[in-house]
Amino acid sequence: MPCRKLIYAIRVASALLMIVSVAEAADGAKYPDWDGAWERWFPANAVLDPGNGIYTAGGQPSFDQTKPWGRGQKAPLTPEYQKIFEDSIADQAKGGEGNFFDHAIRCMPGGMPLMTIAFTPLEIVVTAKTTYVLTGNVEPNRRIYTDGRDWPTDLTPTYAGYSIGRWLDEDDDGVYDVLEVETRGPFKGPRAYDATGLPLHFDNQSIFKERIYLDKAHPNLLHDEITVFDNALTRPWTVDKKYTRNPNPRPRWTESSCIETNSMVAIGRESYFMNADGMLMPVRKNQPPPDLRYFKEWAK
Amino acid sequence: MNLRPQFLLAMTLAGAVATPALAQTAAPSVGLSSSTEQSTASIPDFSGLWLHPGLGFGPPLSGPGPVRNKTRLPSGASDFRLVVGDYTNPILKPEAAEVVKKFGEISLSGRIFPDPDNMCLQNPVPYIFWNFNVQLLQQPDKVTLIYPHDSDFRVVRLNQPHPATVIPSLHGDSVGHYEGDTLVIDTVGVKLGPYRMIDRFGTPYTQALHVIERYRLLDYEATKEALERAEKEWPRIGAIDPNYRGKGLQLEFTVEDPGVFTMPWSATITYGRNANQSWDERVCAENVEHDYQYNYFSEKDAHLPTANKPDF
Numbered sequence: 001m002p003c004r005k006l007i008y009a010i011r012v013a014s015a016l017l018m019i020v021s022v023a024e025a026a027d028g029a030k031y032p033d034w035d036g037a038w039e040r041w042f043p044a045n046a047v048l049d050p051g052n053g054i055y056t057a058g059g060q061p062s063f064d065q066t067k068p069w070g071r072g073q074k075a076p077l078t079p080e081y082q083k084i085f086e087d088s089i090a091d092q093a094k095g096g097e098g099n100f101f102d103h104a105i106r107c108m109p110g111g112m113p114l115m116t117i118a119f120t121p122l123e124i125v126v127t128a129k130t131t132y133v134l135t136g137n138v139e140p141n142r143r144i145y146t147d148g149r150d151w152p153t154d155l156t157p158t159y160a161g162y163s164i165g166r167w168l169d170e171d172d173d174g175v176y177d178v179l180e181v182e183t184r185g186p187f188k189g190p191r192a193y194d195a196t197g198l199p200l201h202f203d204n205q206s207i208f209k210e211r212i213y214l215d216k217a218h219p220n221l222l223h224d225e226i227t228v229f230d231n232a233l234t235r236p237w238t239v240d241k242k243y244t245r246n247p248n249p250r251p252r253w254t255e256s257s258c259i260e261t262n263s264m265v266a267i268g269r270e271s272y273f274m275n276a277d278g279m280l281m282p283v284r285k286n287q288p289p290p291d292l293r294y295f296k297e298w299a300k
Numbered sequence: 301m302n303l304r305p306q307f308l309l310a311m312t313l314a315g316a317v318a319t320p321a322l323a324q325t326a327a328p329s330v331g332l333s334s335s336t337e338q339s340t341a342s343i344p345d346f347s348g349l350w351l352h353p354g355l356g357f358g359p360p361l362s363g364p365g366p367v368r369n370k371t372r373l374p375s376g377a378s379d380f381r382l383v384v385g386d387y388t389n390p391i392l393k394p395e396a397a398e399v400v401k402k403f404g405e406i407s408l409s410g411r412i413f414p415d416p417d418n419m420c421l422q423n424p425v426p427y428i429f430w431n432f433n434v435q436l437l438q439q440p441d442k443v444t445l446i447y448p449h450d451s452d453f454r455v456v457r458l459n460q461p462h463p464a465t466v467i468p469s470l471h472g473d474s475v476g477h478y479e480g481d482t483l484v485i486d487t488v489g490v491k492l493g494p495y496r497m498i499d500r501f502g503t504p505y506t507q508a509l510h511v512i513e514r515y516r517l518l519d520y521e522a523t524k525e526a527l528e529r530a531e532k533e534w535p536r537i538g539a540i541d542p543n544y545r546g547k548g549l550q551l552e553f554t555v556e557d558p559g560v561f562t563m564p565w566s567a568t569i570t571y572g573r574n575a576n577q578s579w580d581e582r583v584c585a586e587n588v589e590h591d592y593q594y595n596y597f598s599e600k601d602a603h604l605p606t607a608n609k610p611d612f
Contacts (some may be wrong), residue, residue, distance in 0.1 A: 003335045029436045107585045125444055132437060134444065140451045158581045197400045250441070253455050255469045259585065
């Protein structure tokens, strides 16, 4: 796979980097003000989706916020994963969920990097040894360890991955301004970048490197430069995700529960819609009903 | 089909052992020095990962206590595998007692009734306190409480009043302040969710629910004593670090709801340090069970029972 050697090299280099960074976590430097509710940024030419009342560059929220979701992302997928992606879109065109089945139908977490989309505002809590990114909406919370630890050797698969970071004071003013983060798997999956099912590799071995910092000119704009190293890509894919700070210094955090509002029913890998009367309905044309062989009167 | 709730309960119990104990030792949150009404020096440090080892609410420090489990183990402690609420508890109004009684009858019939936990819904306050693990992130103007159940969290605004009009939510509107060594949290506006209950026994609540939490650190000996006292009510499931000799954390909470209760009552939950080394993801929708080492597996690995033909 195209990125495999690169991923290995990054792992080795990053391990060394983390060892060097140990002393920096306890030097008494001040931390940046990342308090508040961080909302998904959208470009000036964003369009309003009347269906859900949100602005995006096109479609639903995307990984690269400057481009429309799905094909519009122009993700550097390998031919094999471009085919998987096109199959996902084709399935969705027929009423299915494609590669987004688990998240859309079963309310499973999207994990990295979908959890950086900020469907609901992110809260970032900076402490000396760990920075927490609280995502809500059944996505796991991110713990970015900045205590100088090394990579554990017994990692089990997770949706969020395991994140180690280090603070940088790049302008040497005594205040940290950049949080560098590396996130490794093994991940749980399958995962997708957005709701079209734009896929990450099913080997779940992605690596993410991020630089998170406030915009120098706009302190209420947070950048998260993410580079994805994934074996479904022909090259590393970098985007500059942005978040805007809610101007309310004491924002009201809203609750969002996928399960509570979920009208979809998953039976095996088939999805059905449950209407307000509790009746099961098909989601695509000519969809067969569930297998009723064990319901004797109805199986004939 | 009753299997799914059983798996979820199993996962819940496994969570007690499988979860937390982060390396974040007693280090106060960054920036704790500004805008608090209480001076930084006197603000207690609640950082780190806390674990309480029992499934339910512990006994009150004094006065009326919560609904207790009628089914007991030979040791006299609650049988967490069969939750049947004591509907004769004088705190319950007759209508509420009837609700608790009916849920208990479902349990006794061998079925498991749906609750916010096994239905993978957000948990209302104080139901959410069942989470074996909790982490308190203290900041100058707020405290964020993190729970493992679907990575849930609550945000408590410090030194602020409730808004004149509260928008109901399952976590309610929580405001807090420090009183000496104690963090006091006041919660109102808890939404009436699809399974509106404040405990494992199905004790209901109304929109008048008012919960006051008081968190404070206990010395090691006091923690040990409180844990032993709690263990007489709920057997120890979670793995507390046996080598930890530092302070513990105690939550004492008071519940008022004139729509359900005849009087205010209180309960305690005492936390020690978790014996494990990481905060695991707990994804309710995965519908997993645990293995004998209390590890989680994704669905494809779960030991789901199978049948080639129906039982009837």
